Amino acid sequence: MNVKFVEKLGQPEYTGENRCEPCTALNLIIAMFSTSQSILS
Numbered sequence: 001m002n003v004k005f006v007e008k009l010g011q012p013e014y015t016g017e018n019r020c021e022p023c024t025a026l027n028l029i030i031a032m033f034s035t036s037q038s039i040l041s
Helices: 003-009 021-040
Strands: none
Touching: none
16 A cells, blocks of 8 residues: 555544544454454355
């Protein structure tokens, strides 16, 4: 993936100190579930 493209997607108001910890936890759970489903298929 192009680094500049990824940088454009980043939103500083939602990262670093401003990160929503419950949202981050939910995103990790969704990512783990998606990964496990793709491995099992």
